[in-house]
Amino acid sequence: MMKARPGIMDIAPYKGGDSTLPGQQRVIRLASNESPLGPSPQAVRAYRDLAGELHRYPDGGQEALRVAIAGHHKLPADQIVCGAGSDELISLLVRAYAGPGDEVLYSEYGFLMYAIAAKGAGATPVAAPERDYSADVDALLARVTPRTRVVLLANPNNPTGSLLPAAEVRRLHAGLPKDVLFAVDDAYAEYVDGGDYEDGAALVAAHDNVVTLRTFSKIYGLAALRIGWAYGPPAVIDVLNRLRGPFNTNAPAQAAALAALADRAHVAAAKAHNDRWLPWFSARVSAAGFTPLPSAGNFVLVRFPAGPATNADAACAFLNARGIIPRKMGAYGLGDCLRITIGRADEMEIVAEALDAFAAVSAGLKRRAGV
Numbered sequence: 001m002m003k004a005r006p007g008i009m010d011i012a013p014y015k016g017g018d019s020t021l022p023g024q025q026r027v028i029r030l031a032s033n034e035s036p037l038g039p040s041p042q043a044v045r046a047y048r049d050l051a052g053e054l055h056r057y058p059d060g061g062q063e064a065l066r067v068a069i070a071g072h073h074k075l076p077a078d079q080i081v082c083g084a085g086s087d088e089l090i091s092l093l094v095r096a097y098a099g100p101g102d103e104v105l106y107s108e109y110g111f112l113m114y115a116i117a118a119k120g121a122g123a124t125p126v127a128a129p130e131r132d133y134s135a136d137v138d139a140l141l142a143r144v145t146p147r148t149r150v151v152l153l154a155n156p157n158n159p160t161g162s163l164l165p166a167a168e169v170r171r172l173h174a175g176l177p178k179d180v181l182f183a184v185d186d187a188y189a190e191y192v193d194g195g196d197y198e199d200g201a202a203l204v205a206a207h208d209n210v211v212t213l214r215t216f217s218k219i220y221g222l223a224a225l226r227i228g229w230a231y232g233p234p235a236v237i238d239v240l241n242r243l244r245g246p247f248n249t250n251a252p253a254q255a256a257a258l259a260a261l262a263d264r265a266h267v268a269a270a271k272a273h274n275d276r277w278l279p280w281f282s283a284r285v286s287a288a289g290f291t292p293l294p295s296a297g298n299f300v301l302v303r304f305p306a307g308p309a310t311n312a313d314a315a316c317a318f319l320n321a322r323g324i325i326p327r328k329m330g331a332y333g334l335g336d337c338l339r340i341t342i343g344r345a346d347e348m349e350i351v352a353e354a355l356d357a358f359a360a361v362s363a364g365l366k367r368r369a370g371v
C-alpha cells in the first residue's frame with residue numbers, strides 16, 4: 001500500500017464551518033468569521049470584469065496587487081508575496097523552515113492550521129498552555145528548545161478573540177533565538193482599535209526573523225477567492241517565492257483584492273458594524289447567563305455551563321434547530337464553547353433571542369430533572 005510521509009496521517013483534516021443544515025432552507029451562517037457586509041461592490045465588479053479572460057494565466061509576479069498593498073500599508077512591494085489565502089502561506093512557511101525532528105511552536109488555542117502545517121511538514125507541533133484563554137509569553141518561551149524552528153502567533157487570536165499587547169509580542173520575539181522564524185498572523189488586525197496593539201509590520205522591519213500574514217478573507221469579505229499575503233525580510237520572501245506555485249493566486253482574486261483595498265469606505269463600514277454589534281452581542285450573551293470571552297476580532301467565543309441540558313452541544317443543537325450555525329470548538333479542545341461570528345444586525349437579534357430561549361428552556365429542563 002502507498003504510504004504518505006510520517007506526520008501526514010496524524011493530521012485531522014481541517015473542517016470548515018458548516019454552511020447548511022439538513023432540512024433548513026434559510027440559515028444564519030456564523031461559523032466562519034465571514035464579513036456580514038460581504039465584499040466591496042467594486043471588488044465584485046473587478047471579479048466579474050475578468051469573466052472574459054479565464055483562458056489567461058494570472059500575473060505570476062502579483063505585481064499590481066503587491067504594489068497596491070505596499071502603497072496602502074507603506075511597505076516595500078518586493079517584501080510582499082501573495083498566497084491562496086494566508087492558509088497557503090502558513091503551510092509554505094512551515095514547510096520551508098521546519099521538517100522531521102524540528103518543532104513548531106504555538107499557543108494552546110492558536111489557529112488550528114498551525115498544527116496541521118507542522119504535521120504536514122513532518123515536524124513536531126508543540127502547544128504552550130494559555131492563561132485565561134490568552135497566549136502566555138512565558139509559557140511559550142519555556143517551550144523553546146534547540147529544535148524549535150518556527151513560532152506562530154495569531155494576534156488577535158482565533159478562536160479565543162484574545163489580544164496580546166505590543167509589549168508582550170515584542171517580549172516574545174526578544175526571547176526567541178535569532179534563527180527561529182516568528183510568524184505573526186494578523187488576520188483580524190483591521191478590527192483592532194489602537195490601544196497597546198500593533199500589527200507585526202514594525203517587528204518585520206526591524207528584524208530578519210519575523211514575518212506577518214494578512215488576509216482578504218475577513219474584513220474585506222473575499223474568503224471565496226482565497227487571497228492573502230505575507231510581508232517579511234527579503235530572504236524569507238525569496239524562499240516563499242521559490243516554494244509557491246508560479247500561479248498560486250488567481251487573476252480574479254488579484255483583481256478583486258486590488259479593488260477591495262481601494263474601497264476604504266467599505267472597510268470602514270465593516271469595522272463600524274463590528275464595533276457596534278460585537279459589544280452589543282457580548283452583553284446579550286452575558287445577560288442570557290453565558291460567558292462571552294473578550295474579543296478583539298469579528299466573533300465571540302461563548303462558554304456554556306456543563307450538563308446535558310446546558311452545555312455547548314445542547315446550545316448548538318438548539319441554535320441549529322432555529323437555522324443558526326455557530327462553530328463547534330471540540331477540535332480546539334474547547335468543547336464547552338461555541339464560536340459565533342458577528343453577522344448582520346437582524347441575524348444578531350435572532351441569535352440573541354435564541355440564546356435567551358435556550359437559557360429558559362435549559363433552566364426548565366434542569367428543574368424538571370431535579371438537578
Ligand SMILES: *Cc1c(COP(=O)(O)O)cnc(C)c1O
Pocket residue numbers: 033084085086087088111154157158185187214215216217218223226227228
Ligand atoms: C481566517 C484566518 C486566517 C486566514 O485564512 P485565509 O482565508 O486562508 O486567508 C488566518 N489566520 C487566522 C487566525 C484566521 O482566523
